Amino acid sequence: MLNSRELSLVIHNNYKCWTRNPDYSNIPSMNKLRIFVIGNQGHAHALLQHLFKAEDCEIIGLCTKKPSKPSLSLRTRSLISRTLSYFDIRQPQDDFYKNPFDDFGDILKFSNKHNIPIFYSSRLDKSKFVDELTKLDVDLILCCGFHRLVPARIFTLPKVASINFHTGCLPRRGGGTPVRWAIYHGDNTVCYSAHIMTEKYDEGLVVAKRNVMISNTDNYGDVERKMHNILPSLTEDILNLARKRKLSKFGKAPEQPNIEPPFRGKYQYVDWSCDGIYISRICQAIKPKSGAIAFFKGRKITFWSVDLVPNPTSELNLRYGEVYDKDELGNPIVYAPNRSVCIREYLDGRKIRKGKTLKKRGVVIGSCFDT
Numbered sequence: 001m002l003n004s005r006e007l008s009l010v011i012h013n014n015y016k017c018w019t020r021n022p023d024y025s026n027i028p029s030m031n032k033l034r035i036f037v038i039g040n041q042g043h044a045h046a047l048l049q050h051l052f053k054a055e056d057c058e059i060i061g062l063c064t065k066k067p068s069k070p071s072l073s074l075r076t077r078s079l080i081s082r083t084l085s086y087f088d089i090r091q092p093q094d095d096f097y098k099n100p101f102d103d104f105g106d107i108l109k110f111s112n113k114h115n116i117p118i119f120y121s122s123r124l125d126k127s128k129f130v131d132e133l134t135k136l137d138v139d140l141i142l143c144c145g146f147h148r149l150v151p152a153r154i155f156t157l158p159k160v161a162s163i164n165f166h167t168g169c170l171p172r173r174g175g176g177t178p179v180r181w182a183i184y185h186g187d188n189t190v191c192y193s194a195h196i197m198t199e200k201y202d203e204g205l206v207v208a209k210r211n212v213m214i215s216n217t218d219n220y221g222d223v224e225r226k227m228h229n230i231l232p233s234l235t236e237d238i239l240n241l242a243r244k245r246k247l248s249k250f251g252k253a254p255e256q257p258n259i260e261p262p263f264r265g266k267y268q269y270v271d272w273s274c275d276g277i278y279i280s281r282i283c284q285a286i287k288p289k290s291g292a293i294a295f296f297k298g299r300k301i302t303f304w305s306v307d308l309v310p311n312p313t314s315e316l317n318l319r320y321g322e323v324y325d326k327d328e329l330g331n332p333i334v335y336a337p338n339r340s341v342c343i344r345e346y347l348d349g350r351k352i353r354k355g356k357t358l359k360k361r362g363v364v365i366g367s368c369f370d371t
Contacts, residue, residue: 031056032056032057032058033056033057033058033139033140033160033239033242033243034058034060034136034137034138034139034140035051035057035058035059035060035138035139035140035141035142036059036060036061036062036063036133036136036138036140036141036142036158037051037059037061037062037063037141037142037143037144038062038063038064038141038142038143038144038146038150039062039063039064039107039142039143039144039145039146040064040065040107040145040146040147041064041065041101041102041104041106041107041145042101042104042144042145042224042228043101043104043144043145043165043167043224043227043228043231044062044064044107044144044145045104045105045106045107045110046104046105046228046229046231046232046235047142047144047165047231047232047235048062048107048110048111048116049105049110049232050231050232050235050236051142051235052114054239056239056243057239059114059116060116060117060136060137060138061116061117061118061119061133061136062107062111062116062117062118062119063118063119063120063121063124064107064108064118064119064120064121065120065121065147066120066121066122067108096289096290096350097287097288097289097290097304097347097350097352098221098288098289099289100220100221100224100225100288100289101224103225104228119132121146121147121148124148124150124151124154125151129154130153130154130157133154133157134157138157138158138159139158139159139160139242140158140159140160140161140162140163140242140247141154141155141157141158141161141162141163141197142162142163142165142235142238143155143162143163143164143165143197144164144165144231145165145167146164149199149200149201150162150164150197152199155197155198156249158249160242160247160249161196161242161247161248161249162196162197162249163194163195163196163197163207163238163247164194164195164196164197164202164204165192165193165194165231165234165235166178166192166193166194166195166202167179167190167192167193167224167227168181168182168190168191168193168202169182169187169189169190169191169193169209170191170193170195170202170206170253170257171202171203171253171255171256171257171258172258173190173191173258173260174201174202174257174258174259174260175201175202175258175259175260175261175262176262177260177262177263177264178190178260179220179223179224179227179285180220180263180285180286181260181263181285182214182223183214183218183219183220183223183281183284183285184263184267184278184281184282184285185281186277186281187214188213188214189211189212189213189214190211190212190214190223190227191209191210191211191212192209192210192211192212192227192230192231192234193206193208193209194206194207194208194209194234194237194238195207195253196247196248196249196250196251196252198250198252201257201259202257202259203252203253203256203257204251204252204253205248205251205252205253206253207238207241207247207251208234208237208238208241209234210230210233210234210237212226212227212230213226218284219283219284219285219286219287219288220284220285220286220287220288220289221287221288221289263285263286267282268282268286268290268292268293269292269293269294270282270292270293270294270303270369272294272320272321272334272335272336272369272371273320273336273337273371274336274337275336275337275338275339276306276308276309276336276337276338276339276340276341277308277338277339279292279303279306279336279341280306280307280308280341282303283303283304283305283306287304287305290302290347291303291304291305291346291347292306294321294369294370295369295370296361296362296363296367296369296370297362297370298370299361301346301358301361301363301369302346302347303341303343303345303346303347304344304345304346304347304352305344305345306341306342306343306344307327307341307342307344308339308340308341308342309327309333309339309340309341309342310339310340311335311338311339311340312324312325318335319335319368319371320335320336320337320371321334321335321336321368321369321370321371322334322335322366322367322368322369323335323363323364323365323366323367323368323369324340324365324366325365326356326365327342329354329355329356330355330356330359331343331344331354331355331356332355332356332358332359332363332364332365334369342355343355343358343363346358
């Protein structure tokens, strides 16, 4: 048990947390903050851009995932894709449309252009990496969109602090896909949280945060774009705290985070026994990467966009997942509890097709999706 006299109340942006009395004496007087960035393709590009523009900051290195090389040439993969399409053979990775992070700028190109040393994450556990980082004389580590937990012997090295940027409201939305879960649960806002790094995921004290509104029409890519745009402001909040010597190297949040599982796999599948609103939200929580996955006669169909439709008032003895009508455009309407769904568009490989063309696959009135 901690003695209450060992704790102090930290209040920042109306966020209150108890933490151990922070020791700010380790923060040196400095002309420039020497910052080491840890992150992968995506939001880390906005972080690097902002730090590069800050006159009192120096980016002394970037640790990121090494880009994977395709095992087959583009020409060979294209030939295989066309062959599978010709014989109507589908594979799980076929229904992939677009990665929203591809539009955020290439962090490797940025680092090479501005002569920022690059370290690959495969070396993170090696003693030589720790020795090299020690020699860099790091003041601040900023982590953003990284794929793994950073070891304690790394995040305890900086003189000032190690901060992780998490795209979810803590402690409620911990884990690796908080934006997707926020959309699925119908949250009106999502929070970009900056917290002190600890030995466990997302359990550190939140020292700054920025809220982002989620509209009814926003999908996963839309919200990630909003988060990407607001990250420079959150980064500046952290830099200001560092400049004013108001950051501590250690501190845990008063509550344990709720670590939600990755929103993929089984969470992407349609459950026809649930309200149609959740089918719609699955689509929004996955787009533009993919969509909600349903099965019809054992074959996968990926819904790209659906509309909610009031259930018929008359008793038709409908089964969940049954196609009972179509809209004025010929798109099928499928029965679900409380609200049905009209399939407006679906993914066919990397092509978006109209829902009415599903009749070619046997999706007609009276047919039923697998449950």
